Amino acid sequence: MNNRLGQAFDQIHTPEDLKSRTEELLSLRISKGSVPPKRIWRYAAAVFCMLILAVGALGGWLYFTPVSAISIDINPSLELNINCFDQVVSVDGFNEEGRALAESLELRFIDYASAIDLLLSEQGVESYLKQGEGLSILVVCDDPERSEKMLATVENCTEAQRHVHCHSEGSENAGSAHAAGLSCGKYRAYLELYAVDPSITPQDVQDLTIREIREWTWKLSGITQNSSPENDENTGSAPKADATPEATASSPEPSSANGHNGSGQGHGHGHGKGKHRK
Amino acid sequence: MEQYADTVWRLCLLHVKNRADAEDVFQTVFLKYTLSSVMFENEEHEKAWFIRVTTNACKDFLKSFFRSHTIPIDEIANLPANAMESYREVLDAVLSLPAKYRDAVYLHYYEGYTAPEIGRILKKKTNSVYTLLNRSKKLLAEKLGGDGYE
Incomplete structure (x- = not known):
């Protein structure tokens, strides 16, 4: 019976006219390059998915790529890395207290103004401020317009506080600052000190507070406590350039300490004390 | 086409029975083959692909609204006259x-x-x-x- 079945099926062959018509149809389709509608939808769906993925990847990249930073130094020294949507995407601590503070507060994925508010209301930071420690907030951004806007926001956030200095500068010193293990804000203060005494190294200031570095600078510059603008300061918005160390000494690096808006460069002058290590 | 035409045609006739419909399914199978991006490992793989696609195409055809509403189920098989x-x-x-x-x-x-x-x-x-x-x-x-x- 196997044979009978085999022989029976052998009787069936594709009609020649069907073969030739099919070949014609296929060659026509191939030459036209036409694609069945189903396949077009499949391609469209694939392209759409790829587009969604690309947009998602781009969005993710944009979101997680910092375009600016805010260096906050009082004694805790930390930097908020900000994306183009003004959200904090990461926080770097540059000393023990900075790292502890970064870990204790949920600063990521909120806007930087809220992050600064959170930081200023933190108990430790508040107590530093009450003790009269100087708080330095440095906006690091290469886009002058954005930098100006951020500085204005930061100043607005800190207007109720005393002993707060807000500045802005480009990112040209960021690499050197981080290589020295300092935040940009502390490195800026160090550069001012370095300008009056080039023998001072970043390691000398690593454990000092911003206030101590400034007092050291003022002491070396011969600026007295009474002439310090810190006596009446809130922010660094009113530069008294003639009285600043930067006005009297040049920076060790050509690009250093160039604020975009020139604000905040008139930091307080010596209070007559300071834990100067040299 | 020469290599698998008879196999495809026989499978079409086993299911569809009506010659015109069988021709449609036959052409659909070869069109799918032409547009397919499947990389065949060998002839056996290719033949198995043809068999599977043909049986599926026949089932799809039989399930279609048009077919189920227009073709009598006991249609006479279109076997070779000779x-x-x-x-x-x-x-x-x-x-x-x-x-x-x-x-x-x-x-x-x-x-x-x-x-x-x-x-x-x-x-x-x-x-x-x-x-x-x-x-x-x-x-x-x-x-x-x-x-x-x-």
């Missing part, structure tokens, strides 16, 4: 089997596939294929007399 009477009897017997048995019968008795191979091609369990073949054997024996069906 087929010898004895072979015609065999083919009629195969065509009278339930649809799910026909592929297995054709693939086993004509193409020489084993039950596990048929299972892989048609995405069925090997045991199910054995069952289909056994039942087909019995039915064919009843229709054609039991000689030599083993």
